[in-house]
Amino acid sequence: MTTSNLTRKKTSMKRRSLHEEISDHLRSMIIEGELPEGERIDESALCEQLEISRTPLREALKVLHSEGLVSIEPNRGARVAVLTPEEFAELFELIGGLERMAAELAASRATDSELKKLAQMQTRLESLYSAGDRHNYFELNQDIHRMIIAMSRNSTLTSLHEQLLMRASRGRYMAIGTEDRWEESVQEHQTLLDALQAKDSVKAGEIMLEHVRHTGDCAVNALKLRKAV
Amino acid sequence: MTTSNLTRKKTSMKRRSLHEEISDHLRSMIIEGELPEGERIDESALCEQLEISRTPLREALKVLHSEGLVSIEPNRGARVAVLTPEEFAELFELIGGLERMAAELAASRATDSELKKLAQMQTRLESLYSAGDRHNYFELNQDIHRMIIAMSRNSTLTSLHEQLLMRASRGRYMAIGTEDRWEESVQEHQTLLDALQAKDSVKAGEIMLEHVRHTGDCAVNALKLRKAV
DNA sequence: AGCCAGTATCAGGAATACATAATTATAGCG
DNA sequence: CGCTATAATTATGTATTCCTGATACTGGCT
Secondary structure (H helix, E strand, O other): OOOOOHHHOOOOOOOOOHHHHHHHHHHHHHHOOOOOOOOEEOHHHHHHHHOOOHHHHHHHHHHHHHOOOEEEEOOOEEEEOOOOHHHHHHHHHHHHHHHHHHHHHHHHHOOHHHHHHHHHHHHHHHHHHHHOOHHHHHHHHHHHHHHHHHHOOOHHHHHHHHHHHHHHHHHHHHHHOOHHHHHHHHHHHHHHHHHHHOOOHHHHHHHHHHHHHHHHHHHHHHHHHHHHO | OOOOOOOOOOOOOOOOOHHHHHHHHHHHHHHOOOOOOOOEEOHHHHHHHHOOOHHHHHHHHHHHHHOOOEEEEOOOEEEEOOOOHHHHHHHHHHHHHHHHHHHHHHHHHOOHHHHHHHHHHHHHHHHHHHHOOHHHHHHHHHHHHHHHHHHOOOHHHHHHHHHHHHHHHHHHHHHHOOHHHHHHHHHHHHHHHHHHHOOOHHHHHHHHHHHHHHHHHHHHHHHHHHHHO
16 A cells, blocks of 8 residues: 655644643743742633633643643642742753853854854844843843854754743843843853854853853842842 | 553552653653654553543643653644654753763762762672673663762752653663773773762863763664664 | 545544542531 | 531542544545
């Protein structure tokens, strides 16, 4: 039997299941802070609010749980995962390692056009810094990091990084809480760019690791202070 | 054979939900190869086999999906995720980076008793190598790696590593497919131990990275060959 | 004979219904 | 008056049912 499936060609229609959409929705609700840390997640209430049934919601909660955004206690329901300073520090340590790896790989794998794009982003970053536009600076900063991760040409690494970033994102904005750290950060980005352009893997990795470590330490301290209140 | 060891006796009721047990069960089924790569997962059939209903099974599938062990196409069901050589290579690259990080941290954080324990394991590893006991060698090898990860004192890193190892485990055993690589591997473990005992973070990290990279390359090649058949 | 259309069948997705554990309220007792 | 035990209530966990989209089959057509 010749099963030549010519009609198998299926345009990647984004057929999103309900639980997928709910996952995304809840994920942003958590990240945006709409659902605060530790908040109890009342299934029935949320179902009513989102106008869905419990089945897909519960599936979504399982997904978010294994992403580390939600904690589930058997027979006691789900709540938005609380991030202790210790966990947050661990997370940043981990992210630092991943970004270092990415920077190393990026140094050896990046194309010229990618480097050029990165240079442009860096220029814009500096102007945003000069303008004191903290919000857009922060956004662009994240984009630059994401760009470097993507330049590693490792999609597994990329998606994992993205996921960890989400877990950490609730605290990450604190990183640029102080002006002096801000200036330092811009500097580090520049030297990192230099290393990448020079295709110096080791150096790029080192700079990135230090950069993230600094950022992380800042954020951890900010978080500890805030928790102490 | 068809006997389900998913007995849920009320007497031994742990706090584990059904979907959690199912997740674990399916996870081992996949890792053990009982459910081969690409195998379609028929929900009704599995439910009947495990004597449960579809609801918890589907929840478990969502979890396994976000762990990367199962792929889900909307309206087309779930199947055991297939690991292409490319993905496998990415995975190993990633694991390499994580283990390097762990080795670096371990070098600075390990206690003397941990180092002693590790040295004992190394001794045993060498004797297993001499005896040609491949199976136990492989087991101990994994334990050593896990031990070093644990010595990093970063539980987030540890659990992530464990998860990635699962995804890769179906191909990992191929790593020691050749004798010469085997001997090399034992050597690398020894020098790694030396570096850890000397608390030389950088060196420990480098050795670990190289070690995993070698192992990975071997495994990737083996996988490619096998896929080509 | 091969191909396409229409239909039948089936499996997965979502909603509802049911069971059970946890929490809270209440009543009885000390 | 307070404490404990037990009942009521609520929310979670699981099963069942319904619905919808996908695949397979059949029959008519070129």
